[in-house]
Amino acid sequence: TIGDAISDMLVIEAILALKGLTVQQWDALYTDLPNRQLKVKVADRQVISTTDAERQVVKPPGLQEAINDLVKKYRLSRAFVRPSGTEDIVRVYAEADSQENTDSLAYEVSLAVFQLAGGIGERPQR
Numbered sequence: 001t002i003g004d005a006i007s008d009m010l011v012i013e014a015i016l017a018l019k020g021l022t023v024q025q026w027d028a029l030y031t032d033l034p035n036r037q038l039k040v041k042v043a044d045r046q047v048i049s050t051t052d053a054e055r056q057v058v059k060p061p062g063l064q065e066a067i068n069d070l071v072k073k074y075r076l077s078r079a080f081v082r083p084s085g086t087e088d089i090v091r092v093y094a095e096a097d098s099q100e101n102t103d104s105l106a107y108e109v110s111l112a113v114f115q116l117a118g119g120i121g122e123r124p125q126r
Helices: 005-019 023-028 063-071 099-116
Strands: 035-041 049-051 056-059 078-083 089-095
Touching: 005 023, 035 099, 049 078, 056 063, 063 078, 063 099, 078 099, 089 099
Parallel strands: none
Antiparallel strands: 035 089, 049 056, 078 089
16 A cells, blocks of 8 residues: 555554554654754765665765764664755754753764755854
């Protein structure tokens, strides 16, 4: 089922029935983590290239490795960057176990983008 909300709902109902779960039990399986989204101004957004549904940076070299190293510093964390489709900015998404850690991770990833992807203007601030 793709794109149709009614089909999606029916598939979920079928899966829950097969698994013997209530909607409340299913909902309890997932907990939102704090997240932060930031923008970094760059000279040319095309310097960023991604793969894997925009979850992995292919270029510039070293940026994905820097993101991976930063993510390792925080519990339950992940971070992605992607170029804007319309303006010369790079969008940064981060999440972690606490809002403080999420904000720190987003800031550090923003700095890495600024340094490795041709950031312009003011450096990202906390």
